[in-house]
Amino acid sequence: MVVDELSEPDIDRLFQAFADSTRRDIVRRVTVESYSVSGLAALYDMSFAAVQKHVAVLERAALVSKEKHGREQLVRANHEGLHKARQLLSEYEAIWHQRAARIADILAQG
Amino acid sequence: MVVDELSEPDIDRLFQAFADSTRRDIVRRVTVESYSVSGLAALYDMSFAAVQKHVAVLERAALVSKEKHGREQLVRANHEGLHKARQLLSEYEAIWHQRAARIADILAQG
DNA sequence: GTAACGTACAACCAAATGGTTGTAGATGAG
DNA sequence: CTCATCTACAACCATTTGGTTGTACGTTAC
Numbered sequence: 001m002v003v004d005e006l007s008e009p010d011i012d013r014l015f016q017a018f019a020d021s022t023r024r025d026i027v028r029r030v031t032v033e034s035y036s037v038s039g040l041a042a043l044y045d046m047s048f049a050a051v052q053k054h055v056a057v058l059e060r061a062a063l064v065s066k067e068k069h070g071r072e073q074l075v076r077a078n079h080e081g082l083h084k085a086r087q088l089l090s091e092y093e094a095i096w097h098q099r100a101a102r103i104a105d106i107l108a109q110g
Numbered sequence: 111m112v113v114d115e116l117s118e119p120d121i122d123r124l125f126q127a128f129a130d131s132t133r134r135d136i137v138r139r140v141t142v143e144s145y146s147v148s149g150l151a152a153l154y155d156m157s158f159a160a161v162q163k164h165v166a167v168l169e170r171a172a173l174v175s176k177e178k179h180g181r182e183q184l185v186r187a188n189h190e191g192l193h194k195a196r197q198l199l200s201e202y203e204a205i206w207h208q209r210a211a212r213i214a215d216i217l218a219q220g
Numbered sequence: 221g222t223a224a225c226g227t228a229c230a231a232c233c234a235a236a237t238g239g240t241t242g243t244a245g246a247t248g249a250g
Numbered sequence: 251c252t253c254a255t256c257t258a259c260a261a262c263c264a265t266t267t268g269g270t271t272g273t274a275c276g277t278t279a280c
Contacts, residue, residue, distance in 0.1 A: 008131040018199075019125035021118040031205045038226055050269055052227075071226050071277040079206050086199035093196050095141045096189050148256060160239055162257075181247035181256050
């Protein structure tokens, strides 16, 4: 998934990826430092395969990337994806602020 | 759903709500002006009931609220929900910036 | 070389999601 | 009053999601 020029399905995947507390925790952790997939799996009360799937969801959403390192696969945060998601919500907020400013204008001139 | 002090399932619902292009479009539209549910339904190539469900998802996520107005139900944006979601992503980004700053420090100090 | 580790992936399952149609109740218009 | 409109909600369906176990394979350690 390329990070700029996001298609609507890309944005779907991005927010879908955030809609799970385990995945949000993974994002926070791998932002601070790299983890192997089994290193991550050890943190949660679920199977290795389940965590592996969560990492795959984050990878498809371009929120993390994996780097092969010997027999381990190191997972690290991809800041571009996170930044893009934040930016989208900021744009939605901007629409609201524009409307609020317009209403204030009308009241002032009214 | 109370907007501050969000539980993890609350945050799940918040991001889940954004993970659909029709719902994102509804959020943008009702931020600019109120729509009745049928007014919204007329905009999309799906049944009234489907749009009604999307509005219900947004309502459970505290992103919109409905106000009864005669026989119509006017849907409008709830800015608190949007703001909270944006804030969460900003916090995640902050973690990344802290790490970037720490790395810069280490490099500067050798 | 062999055993243990880390990963990938298939098959399976229950529950949730996103859509449909149909029914029924309030409200407004003529 | 009656009819059309707006909404709510149930029942149903296909697909996706989030989990499981099992198997296979490359890599590392001993």
